[in-house]
Amino acid sequence: MRDVLRRLIAGEISEDEAVAELRQLELGELSGRARLDLGRYLRRGIPEVVLAPGKSPREAARLVIAMAERQGQGLVSRMTDEHASALTDAASGAGMDLVRYHSSARALRKGFSPEAVAARVGILTAGTSDVAVADEARMVIEACGLEVRMESDLGVAGLHRFVGPLAAMLEWGADVMVVAAGMDGVLPGLVAGLIDLSVIGLPVSTGYGRGGAGEA
Numbered sequence: 001m002r003d004v005l006r007r008l009i010a011g012e013i014s015e016d017e018a019v020a021e022l023r024q025l026e027l028g029e030l031s032g033r034a035r036l037d038l039g040r041y042l043r044r045g046i047p048e049v050v051l052a053p054g055k056s057p058r059e060a061a062r063l064v065i066a067m068a069e070r071q072g073q074g075l076v077s078r079m080t081d082e083h084a085s086a087l088t089d090a091a092s093g094a095g096m097d098l099v100r101y102h103s104s105a106r107a108l109r110k111g112f113s114p115e116a117v118a119a120r121v122g123i124l125t126a127g128t129s130d131v132a133v134a135d136e137a138r139m140v141i142e143a144c145g146l147e148v149r150m151e152s153d154l155g156v157a158g159l160h161r162f163v164g165p166l167a168a169m170l171e172w173g174a175d176v177m178v179v180a181a182g183m184d185g186v187l188p189g190l191v192a193g194l195i196d197l198s199v200i201g202l203p204v205s206t207g208y209g210r211g212g213a214g215e216a
Helices: 002-009 015-025 040-044 057-071 081-093 128-143 160-172 187-194
Strands: 027-030 034-037 049-051 073-077 097-101 104-108 120-124 147-151 176-180 198-202
Touching: 002 015, 049 057, 057 073, 057 081, 057 104, 073 128, 081 097, 081 104, 097 128, 104 128, 120 128, 120 160, 128 147, 128 176, 128 198, 147 160, 176 187, 187 198
Parallel strands: 049 073, 120 147, 120 176, 176 198
Antiparallel strands: 027 034, 073 104, 097 104
16 A cells, blocks of 8 residues: 555556555455455454354465455454464464464564554453453454453452452553453443443353353
8 A cells, every 4th residue: 555655646656546556455365265355444443353263274374364464464263273273383484473362363464563543442351251252352452553451350249359450440541441241241331330431341152041152
């Protein structure tokens, strides 16, 4: 994109030619099987994430590395151990850094960092079973250039565990809170009733019995 803009400013291409090239940058095709939405971050402010289930470890790794090569970072969620192993090997072979977030990961081209946004996001989880989902949210937030702080295992069954970390989040200067709902879904409403920040409830598929495993 920078090259297109540079050539436009230098008068090497016309405005219509620049628009045509920028549109081509929005969609990348990989071996005729996958079409990477490389313009999603520019359009929506949120990068595309490769969903690992349903893809072979090698295929998922190739997609992530291809995205990182083209736009600086590639994101993947819900990996198995086999997916993670394939991505680790692929990132090493491509000379890229790999940041793990439980079953999610970001592959980063050397020297790349997303444009910083002057905002802070606090993440709270009700139980340790919610950490994998919260880490997925953390990955996307950090990929968008925001600061993140996360505290876990703060369920309402023990409010004495909850008050201190929440106060620390506010003192840190969180602008918005993401709260993993936990088995009973109580925590987001409780947090929203105690603070004057926007609170985003994050559904999780933990629990058992009627209403468990993410069943409404």
